[in-house]
């Protein structure tokens with residue numbers, strides 16, 4: 001099982017670790033700050049460095065409860081101590097985009113005053129998207145943007161909440177009413193259950209990397225809306 005450093009501290013950019021599995025063109029480490037592709041957030045990239053060697057990390061993925069780092073070139077042997085360096089510029093944009101995505105979901109629910117379902121999402125360092133089961137008109141976009149801007153200016157704290165007891169997790173989510181996310185079977189199968197709480201705004205089960213507070217989202221833009229049919233609207237957005 002790989003220790004996920006980013007789970008508790010998403011601001012770790014460099015870390016020391018040991019190679020526990022050396023595979024053709026890939027390594028498993030005992031701990032990692034690299035984010036493995038999941039939940040609509042793309043994999044981190046970067047590099048690992050060790051005595052006498054260095055390799056680019058191209059892609060990172062879960063395999064069961066282990067994290068596999070696909071690298072360029074030959075993998076260092078088992079037992080090697082390495083330093084991992086996350087491509088921070090890219091990751092930080094993804095963190096800003098991910099917290100912005102949670103604010104976007106909350107703003108849509110605030111505007112419509114109901115728990116509008118999110119039916120898909122994809123984050124990217126340059127542009128992201130979120131699909132809502134709702135008719136969102138062009139003129140709604142400006143209103144949604146205003147709500148988010150206000151929350152960014154208020155610089156609300158973003159907390160990583162970890163729960164061993166699903167009942168406590170459920171209580172936190174229910175306390176947020178229409179702004180509380182749902183626990184799926186997948187969430188319930190894991191311990192701890194991880195919930196991202198944007199204090200006073202919303203709480204949502206999420207394994208992704210988030211900012212410490214909403215002020216760090218900074219400048220952003222809701223690029224456009226697209227009707228995807230069947231009552232689904234896609235909103236494209238980006239951090240600037």
Ligand SMILES: [Zn+2]
Pocket residue numbers: 098102205206207208
């Ligand atoms: Zn999330």
